[in-house]
Amino acid sequence: MSILKDKNILLGITAGIAAYKSASLVRLFIKAGANVKVVMTPASKDFITPLTLSTLSKHPVYSSFVEEGDDDNPTWNSHVDLGLWADIFVIAPATANTMAKMANGVCDNILLATYLSAKCQVYFAPAMDLDMYLHQSTKTSFNKLTSFGNKLIPAGTGELASGLVGEGRMAEPEDIINYIEKDILEQLPLKGKRVLITAGPTYEALDPVRFIGNHSSGKMGFEIAKAASNLGAEVILVTGPTHQKIAHNFVTVKPVVSAEEMYNEVHKHFKVCDIAILSAAVADYRPKNVSDQKIKKKDSTFTVELEKTKDILKSLGEIKIDQYLVGFALETNNELEHAKGKLKSKNLDLIVLNSLQDKGAGFGVSTNKVTFITSSNTIIENELKSKADVAEDLMQLILKQTHA
Ligand code: CTP
DSSP states (O other), X not given: OOTTTTOEEEEEEOSSGGGGGHHHXXXXXXXXXXXXXXXXXXXXXXXXXXXXXXXXXXXXXXXXXXXXXXXXXXXXOOHHHHXXXXXXXXXXXXXXXXXXXXXXXXXXXXXXXXXXXXXXXXXXEEOOOHHHHHSHHXXXXXXXXXXXXXXXXXXXXXXXXXXXXXXXXXXXXHXXXXXXXHHHHHHOTTTTOEEEEEESBOOEEEETTEEEOOOOOSHHHHHHHHHHHHTTOEEXXXXXXXXXXXXXXXXXXXXXXXXXXXXXXXXXXXXXXXXXEEOOBOOSEEESSOOSSOOOOOSSOOOOOEEEOOOHHHHHHHHOSSOEEEEEEEESSSHXXXXXXXXXXXXXXXXXXXXXXXXXXXXXXXEEOEEEEETTOOEEEOOSEEHHHHHHHHHHHHXXXXXX
16 A cells, blocks of 8 residues: 555646646545546646546646636635645656746746745655756756755656756656655654554364354554554554454464464564553353364253463563553453553553443444543543554554654
8 A cells, every 4th residue: 555545635737748747646536545536737737737637636726816708706715725635745757947936936827836835845856958958057956956855856867858868857657656656655654663462352162163262353553553553664564353344564463362372473573672562352161172073062051161262461561672662451340440450460651541431442343432641640531532543543652652
């Protein structure tokens, strides 16, 4: 999955021959899962039609402050709204003319006015002929624009539209996307960090067809994996049986079935992880004897002897060096007291308390109401939220606590 998924990308097109490549750029952004809107300078419409771009982007294209067509009932295209909508503003191709205007605060068209009001990261991909590219005034524009915090996507070298060969060719659409993706990833706060997560239930076999399990859906753990990977972490997700799915380049899923398998898998990865978040609903007991054959019914009652499973979280608390360790506690009574007890006895840095007394919290629902308790006894109570939002909150708190 691309880091650009669900991002709002505003593509600015100026009047250069490379504008014909903008159609591919829109397609690639859409393919990466982004929402795309296009803003054009009036002159750029000589190089590519707004119809092509609106069809590909599935949004109207903006090239003037006032919508043309209906003189009696004109519509105002707000450059401010466009700028606020954008998570990323990419100007490709960026001509020498537009860059010089951007560098000097000129805003005599909607693209420039949007640039001046946008608060998001701006990338610009210059495109022009060799001598224009080498001109001192172009270099001055580059310097000024980058000093404002805009990011320059370098032009390539090759044959130019004029027939000359040299620098000035707009970066290829694939290279523009790669540049932006790489740049965003590099700035993510958990870049280079490894996060180990457990999710779902465990199934403890009784015989080849039966098991003791629980109703955990795995949703909370999967949402945490998503939130952590969106922050740039490399995630190992050890999960018991679940229907949840995740497709993210940074998430490696390790499916397990029993508590013993989960214990072994988690210990394979713990030493090299920076943060471990154990949200799985691990069985505390398992059948002492597992029958090789399906157990036949005989008497009116049937007794199963159970033995304790290993407490995975506690075992990590005993060996942790500098890993930040997070546990969950599902409680029905004396919630705070029990959660604080687990925080201490399992040597955790943070515990997430779920109370089954709270409506909408717990197994099988897509919401959760949790309280975070840190080892320094900071208690943060939260409203009922979607599990995705709880995962976001949790990751933000971990970021704060670990100063990542
Ligand atoms: N946990 C674990 N291994 C186990 C049992 C629990 O890693 N064998 C972890 C869970 O993933 C959770 C935390 O321990 O992060 C607390 O689980 P919970 O079931 O609330 O508590 P228990 O320690 O099992 O205590 P009890 O069931 O008695 O409340």
